[in-house]
Structures are given as structure tokens and as C-alpha cells.
Amino acid sequence: MTTFLDMLRSITPETYATFKTAVELGKWPDGRKLTQEQKETCLQAMIAWEQENLPEEERTGYMPPQHCKSEEKTIPNILFSTGSDTLH
Secondary structure (H helix, E strand, O other): OOHHHHHHOOOOOHHHHHHHHHHHHEEOOOOOOOOOHHHHHHHHHHHHHHHHHHHHHOOOOOOOOOOOOOHOOOOOOOOOOOOOOOOO
């Protein structure tokens, strides 16, 4: 393998699952602790693999569209109300 892209193309779903579990737990399946560099490399590989193989909503870090709670409420416009007790 000569490049990161070549390495990504060789990742199988099983390898991806191993990387994901290792990052989540901070250790390899045999119990050895991941170094910071290994965590970063595994996470980069996971994200790149997911980009090519998973729908957006299943990818690491995906957040569904969110709406502000204030958008759910109808807020009366009291500044320009025609009620007699408000200022214009």
C-alpha cells in the first residue's frame, strides 16, 4: 500500500468494525491500549470509509437537522398590534 487512499480501499467492513470498537474502547481486541496516533489514524480511516460506504445518517458525528424550539411557537407581534393597550 503506497497511500492512505490505497489503504482505505482495502478496508473491509470487519476491519472498519474493529477500528470503530477500538476507538470507542480505547484498546485493541487483544487488550492493548491504543496510542493517541493510533486513535487518530483509526478515526480518520473510519470517517473516510464511512464517506464511501454508509448513508449520511449512519456516519460518525452525524446530527439530524434540528430546529430551534422558538420556531415551533407562534409569537404574536405585539409591537405592531392593533390592540388598544399596546404602543405602536
